Each structure stands twice: as structure tokens, then as C-alpha cells.
Amino acid sequence: MVSLIGVVISNRDYGPRLPGLFASLAAQTVGLQRVACVFADDASSDGSLEKARALGSALPFARFEARAVGPLGHPARTRNAGFDLAGAADPLLFLDADDLLLPRYLEACLEALERGAQVVACDYEERSPEDSRIVRLADFDPALLRTQNILGIGSMMRREVFLALEGFRDHSDYEDWDFWVRAAHGGFRFARVPEALYVHMRHGVGFSSRAEARDGRAKAAIVAATPGFFPPETRRWAKALLEGKPWAQPLARGVIPREEDVRALRDAWAALRTARARREG
Known part of the structure; x- marks a missing residue:
């Protein structure tokens, strides 16, 4: 049949x-x-x-x-x-x-x-x-x-x-x-x-x-739900975004960051914190 x-x-x-x-x-x-x-x-x-x-x-x-x-x-x-x-x-x-x-x-x-x-x-x-x-x-x-x-x-x-x-x-x-x-x-x-x-x-x-208006959390939820499909840095980004960590930005709508993108986000946030500490010091 x-x-x-x-x-x-x-x-x-x-x-x-x-x-x-x-x-x-x-x-x-x-x-x-x-x-x-x-x-x-x-x-x-x-x-x-x-x-x-x-x-x-x-x-x-x-x-x-x-x-x-x-x-x-x-x-x-x-x-x-x-x-x-x-x-x-x-x-x-x-x-x-x-x-x-x-x-x-x-x-x-x-x-x-x-x-x-x-x-x-x-x-x-x-x-x-x-x-x-x-x-x-x-x-x-x-x-x-x-x-x-x-x-x-x-x-x-x-x-x-x-x-x-x-x-x-x-x-x-x-x-x-x-x-x-x-x-x-x-x-x-x-x-x-x-x-x-x-x-x-x-x-x-x-x-x-x-959904597009909630883009960041929607993307991070995909990564968090199937972590084995994604590289470690991307998993780290998703976890941090869902936890509200300020360095974990959504980036472009409809795009999950690559490992190099995640490292760049962390480096940019570290540089910002260093610059802020110098100004306040």
C-alpha cells in the first residue's frame, strides 16, 4: 500500500x-x-x-x-x-x-x-x-x-x-x-x-x-537544548546570555555567534571593564 x-x-x-x-x-x-x-x-x-x-x-x-x-x-x-x-x-x-x-x-x-x-x-x-x-x-x-x-x-x-x-x-x-x-x-x-x-x-x-524581537534568547535556547551540536565557546555564550551576563550580546538577528565571535565579545567586554576601572581609579 x-x-x-x-x-x-x-x-x-x-x-x-x-x-x-x-x-x-x-x-x-x-x-x-x-x-x-x-x-x-x-x-x-x-x-x-x-x-x-x-x-x-x-x-x-x-x-x-x-x-x-x-x-x-x-x-x-x-x-x-x-x-x-x-x-x-x-x-x-x-x-x-x-x-x-x-x-x-x-x-x-x-x-x-x-x-x-x-x-x-x-x-x-x-x-x-x-x-x-x-x-x-x-x-x-x-x-x-x-x-x-x-x-x-x-x-x-x-x-x-x-x-x-x-x-x-x-x-x-x-x-x-x-x-x-x-x-x-x-x-x-x-x-x-x-x-x-x-x-x-x-x-x-x-x-x-x-520571535525576532526576542532573538537573543531564542537563539541561546536552541544551543542550550542541543549542546552537542555546537562548539564549546558557543555553548558558553548561550549559557551566559540566558543567565543575563552583560558580555553575552545577541549580535546580528538570526545569527548564532561562532567561537571567534564569542571570544571577541568577551575580549571587548574585558577591555571595556579595564577602561572603566582606569577612569574610576
């Missing part, structure tokens, strides 16, 4: 975006008869759930379910609740409700999985109300993942990856990055599809923008 592709959509108040997402699923070159689609709604107040039920039931999914799962208050919890509704689907794709897929997305990811990958990421378009840009991913390299999130939520994975990691965790506001770090640390095989087949929307308001 061929397993269904599980598409899990997490949503909170993105009702106006849903027609675009479901239209992009309808346009896939892989027939929706192979797809089990779950819409997990985290206590929306804009009629999202009813709209999703109408849109999803009009498409020929092998199985479609739209259910209220909230209030949960964090994307990680909503995605995990969606997984629980997806049955035995394998592979899995987690989407935010404002995402869009180009027609070859499912086909291209399945081809990469069939070649032996366990996690597949596509190049993507980042779109905002002001402009858009194509993001070309680097070929997967754990060293890059230690410093920045080089994958998005719109990445397909084998079910075994999700089960081994016990789902997404809510200890960091960068739950996607945390998930990929744990997958890489667990030795799972990553592959890149060098086509922009996914559209990621950026908005001024939302959970992701609030």
Missing part, C-alpha cells in the same frame, strides 16, 4: 490567505488523491476554520480534516497537534497558512526523498508587501546551520524524522531552526532542490516577527 503524503497546515487568523494556499495545492503536479491534508486551527477569530473546511472539501484529497486544536499559543504546539491528526502519512510537509507552493513542489521533493534524502528543502521566494526576492539555499552544511537557519518550515521530511525528534519543541521562538538542528545532530540526511518552488510570506505582525 502506498503511503499518503501528509500536508499539515497550522493557522491562526490567516483566513484571507487561505484561498491562495489551497489554490496552490490544487495546482500541484502530484494528484491530491495521494495527499492527506490536515488543517490545525489555533483559536482563530476570523472564521478561518469554516473557510478552510469549505476550501478543502472542494478538492480531491485522499483525506481532509480541519479541526480546532487551540488555544495553544505557539506554532510548535499547533504543528504537533496537526501531526496527531495526520494518521500514518509519510512523508510529511508542515506549512503555515500563508505559504504558497509552486506546482512542482511536491513532485520535486518526492524525487529527492526517493534518492535517499530524509529532509528536503527547496529554494524559495521571500515575499513581503513591499517587495520579493529569490533565496538560493546553500547545499546543506551543518556548519552553516550552527550559525543561521538555512531551511524553512516548508521542507518535506520522512515520518521517521518527526517521530525520532518527538515533534517540534516550544522552548524557543525559532522552533523551525531548533527542529533542523536536532535533525542534523541526529544524523538525518538532508538534500536541496535548486528550484524556487515555495513562497514564504513576511508580515510586520505575527509570531515570527515577535
Whole structure:
């Protein structure tokens, strides 16, 4: 028996975006008869759930379910609740409700999985109300993942990856990055599809923008939760930042400092303290 592709959509108040997402699923070159689609709604107040039920039931999914799962208050919890509704689907794709897929997305990811990958990421378009840009991913390299999130939520994975990691965790506001770090640390095989087949929307308001406002602690929480993936100096930085040590600065948004960056931070703080002591002396 061929397993269904599980598409899990997490949503909170993105009702106006849903027609675009479901239209992009309808346009896939892989027939929706192979797809089990779950819409997990985290206590929306804009009629999202009813709209999703109408849109999803009009498409020929092998199985479609739209259910209220909230209030949960964090994307990680909503995605995990969606997984629980997806049955035995394998592979899995987690989407935010404002995402869009180009027609070859499912086909291209399945081809990469069939070649032996366990996690597949596509190049993507980042779109905002002001402009858009194509993001070309680097070929997967754990060293890059230690410093920045080089994958998005719109990445397909084998079910075994999700089960081994016990789902997404809510200890960091960068739950996607945390998930990929744990997958890489667990030795799972990553592959890149060098086509922009996914559209990621950026908005001024939302959970992701609030996560950026808490950037430092969110990054440090990733390091603290999977310390074996990171070098000693980076672990020291994360511990110090979470403890409120003044030398442990967040640095650039979305970037975890390398060992040399941490040493530079400590040296700069030591120089500042020396200069202050001289002035006060």
C-alpha cells in the first residue's frame, strides 16, 4: 500500500490567505488523491476554520480534516497537534497558512526523498508587501546551520524524522531552526532542490516577527537544548546570555555567534571593564 503524503497546515487568523494556499495545492503536479491534508486551527477569530473546511472539501484529497486544536499559543504546539491528526502519512510537509507552493513542489521533493534524502528543502521566494526576492539555499552544511537557519518550515521530511525528534519543541521562538538542528545532530540526511518552488510570506505582525524581537534568547535556547551540536565557546555564550551576563550580546538577528565571535565579545567586554576601572581609579 502506498503511503499518503501528509500536508499539515497550522493557522491562526490567516483566513484571507487561505484561498491562495489551497489554490496552490490544487495546482500541484502530484494528484491530491495521494495527499492527506490536515488543517490545525489555533483559536482563530476570523472564521478561518469554516473557510478552510469549505476550501478543502472542494478538492480531491485522499483525506481532509480541519479541526480546532487551540488555544495553544505557539506554532510548535499547533504543528504537533496537526501531526496527531495526520494518521500514518509519510512523508510529511508542515506549512503555515500563508505559504504558497509552486506546482512542482511536491513532485520535486518526492524525487529527492526517493534518492535517499530524509529532509528536503527547496529554494524559495521571500515575499513581503513591499517587495520579493529569490533565496538560493546553500547545499546543506551543518556548519552553516550552527550559525543561521538555512531551511524553512516548508521542507518535506520522512515520518521517521518527526517521530525520532518527538515533534517540534516550544522552548524557543525559532522552533523551525531548533527542529533542523536536532535533525542534523541526529544524523538525518538532508538534500536541496535548486528550484524556487515555495513562497514564504513576511508580515510586520505575527509570531515570527515577535520571535525576532526576542532573538537573543531564542537563539541561546536552541544551543542550550542541543549542546552537542555546537562548539564549546558557543555553548558558553548561550549559557551566559540566558543567565543575563552583560558580555553575552545577541549580535546580528538570526545569527548564532561562532567561537571567534564569542571570544571577541568577551575580549571587548574585558577591555571595556579595564577602561572603566582606569577612569574610576
